[in-house]
Amino acid sequence: MARVLRLPDHGRLLVCTDLQGCMRDYQRMVQIFEQALLEHQGDAHLLFTGDLIHGPHIDEEDWPDFLGEYYRDASGEVMIAYAGLAAQYPGRVHALLGNHEHGHIGGPHTAKFAADEVALLEHILGPAATARMRGIIHTFALAAVSKCGAVFTHGAPAAQCDSVADLEAADLSGAQYASPLDVLDTPVVGKILWARSATQREAQRFVKAMGGTMCIYGHDVVPEGFEKVGDEQIVVSTSFGVFDTNKVYVSLDLSARYKGVQDLRIGKEILPLYPDVALARLGGRARSA
């Protein structure tokens, strides 16, 4: 797989963060993408920024309020649906590796909703479907870059690299480590997949190295839907851990040039996943890095 996905300099790009096995939100995003294809003469792209898998296996009566609307994990189905969509629209449907996917191809195993979510999902799927899922995950990139200034990663842009080549050279196999947990401490892969925040200095260095002006990522949950951090960072929550009223996705014009996250406007580039129930005044947060 190519470690860095290079997006074209034309067309519409829709960005969806952490689904964590939520089929309903996946299907809604596909609906938005297919509408964009119609509105832009077929020139639209859909990017998932990782963690498509590993949702809760919790009965409705035990569901905690802070997780948003109830859903049941459908990780296997989401991955198969993603692969089908990517085959249906060649070169237009993309995904980045998240820390949850990485566990299936050599990374440390996550333990958010089970002691070992990698083992649990592979047990549910069985050997054949597990092999297929791993094949799909191997097509995921570590970051995406664009001429419009936006850089995309799963986690915060804290990775210590000075060029796209540093990312291209990253080893995801975990083979050279004594324990997969050692991946967490690596300056590139560990940060891209696991960092929840980046200082302004780190973010500036990273986006410059990637030839961009700002980084768009998920990994962390922002209950308000999104959070701008300084001029270079925006954390977006499209699905997991957020109520339908606050879920947002990002829509970009790939032929534009965005100077920073201040150019991302509510109602233009930052859009509600479910406009019918979205809060009249979409909140969002801002903090300095």
Ligand SMILES: [Mn+2]
């Ligand atoms: Mn994550």
